[in-house]
Amino acid sequence: GNSVTQMEGPVTLSEEAFLTINCTYTATGYPSLFWYVQYPGEGLQLLLKATKADDKGSNKGFEATYRKETTSFHLEKGSVQVSDSAVYFCALSDRRDDKIIFGKGTRLHILP
């Protein structure tokens, strides 16, 4: 079945550091890929998405590129801020069914 694997956290970085959160997926079809972010005590917000190979999703300085050859969708940001502290979920959706499958989440702490 479909699955998502992302790097375990927590990840602790200093402000203005470069961020990479690795995500790989397994899917039998051609899924769409997502990154969702959950700030403390809040719900899930869609951060970015990509629907086909080589697509790049971007939002708020975050980027991720759909790599079919490596089945990856790594999240990157060039300069993180304290306000980026949150839990980040990599996820996929297969057109053949409705549900979103989430990775386990990566907790990110940014130190001032």
Add this chain to the structure above:
Amino acid sequence: AAGVIQSPRHLIKEKRETATLKCYPIPRHDTVYWYQQGPGQDPQFLISFYEKMQSDKGSIPDRFSAQQFSDYHSELNMSSLELGDSALYFCASSLVLQETQYFGPGTRLLVL
């Protein structure tokens, strides 16, 4: 922009009681999804509805039932509550065939 509305935001129940969670999708969205997120866990898909019909079913206990109404809002009914049902319950909505699901803020259920 209008978002997904969930009510109540917080709910405290005793074991063996019943709870009803409500979800109001983004206007013109016709598909509703329910997810359960246990403490420190990733969200798990429970059930989804399209045009008032159940469209997919995940790991939803038999004690839970859900439906979608003519105005597209949905309700998740939970009976014989157990301590393990304590979780954050998310509703998400989308336009059918558009895979991006937009999540509500969640209902935090605590079973004592």
